[in-house]
Amino acid sequence: xxxxxxxxxxxxxxxxxxxxxxxxxxxxxxxxxxxxxxxxxxxxxxxxxxxxxxxxxxxxxxxxxxxxxxxxxxxxxxxxxxxxxxxxxxxxxxxxxxxxxxxxxxxxxxxxxx
Amino acid sequence: xxxxxxxxxxxxxxxxxxxxxxxxxxxxxxxxxxxxxxxxxxxxxxxxxxxxxxxxxxxxxxxxxxxxxxxxxxxxxxxxxxxxxxxxxxxxxxxxxxxxxxxxxxxxx
Numbered sequence: 001x002x003x004x005x006x007x008x009x010x011x012x013x014x015x016x017x018x019x020x021x022x023x024x025x026x027x028x029x030x031x032x033x034x035x036x037x038x039x040x041x042x043x044x045x046x047x048x049x050x051x052x053x054x055x056x057x058x059x060x061x062x063x064x065x066x067x068x069x070x071x072x073x074x075x076x077x078x079x080x081x082x083x084x085x086x087x088x089x090x091x092x093x094x095x096x097x098x099x100x101x102x103x104x105x106x107x108x109x110x111x112x113x114x
Numbered sequence: 115x116x117x118x119x120x121x122x123x124x125x126x127x128x129x130x131x132x133x134x135x136x137x138x139x140x141x142x143x144x145x146x147x148x149x150x151x152x153x154x155x156x157x158x159x160x161x162x163x164x165x166x167x168x169x170x171x172x173x174x175x176x177x178x179x180x181x182x183x184x185x186x187x188x189x190x191x192x193x194x195x196x197x198x199x200x201x202x203x204x205x206x207x208x209x210x211x212x213x214x215x216x217x218x219x220x221x222x223x
Binding site: 043090092104105 | 157159
């Protein structure tokens with residue numbers, strides 16, 4: 001069965017650069033969530049989209065922005081990267097909003113900021 | 115403190131034994147999910163239990179939910195070395211998903 005696809009799987013950037021992470025949800029899923037997991041930390045919720053509109057916002061820095069496109073894929077744009085942005089970024093998808101719907105995570109994008 | 119706190123933090127058992135992990139939370143929830151994470155890999159969704167459900171099974175997994183005690187348990191029966199991973203519970207209270215610190219399970223061959 002198709003799963004959530006994230007690209008790239010690994011990304012190395014320098015401080016103050018920008019990065020774009022992409023997430024392709026499971027077919028027919030209309031909701032996408034982004035999580036950030038720092039080294040040794042719990043995954044932290046960043047932001048979510050439902051039907052191309054932002055549905056929820058967590059601890060996403062102002063330097064980051066995200067959107068969901070007409071084909072339901074989502075992109076997380078990160079600017080003015082800092083060393084502390086080095087983390088594993090997960091995307092998850094579900095059919096409908098989170099309420100009582102299972103959420104499926106992608107394999108993550110590992111971002112290293114040097 | 116955070117929603118979805120698991121205990122124990124670490125668990126080490128022998129292959130074939132059962133492993134029980136618990137999760138407690140503080141606020142009312144819509145559902146509770148258990149995830150597994152292997153080292154360096156993404157979270158893998160295991161099972162979701164809704165607030166109006168008390169028990170759910172999936173293969174060797176059994177999840178219970180006690181909303182009166184605001185707690186859930188994940189039981190893995192007949193454990194295998196391949197079950198070695200971190201297991202997270204995550205609660206959905208309608209605002210966002212809250213992941214707990216996880217239980218690191220080690221199954222020794």
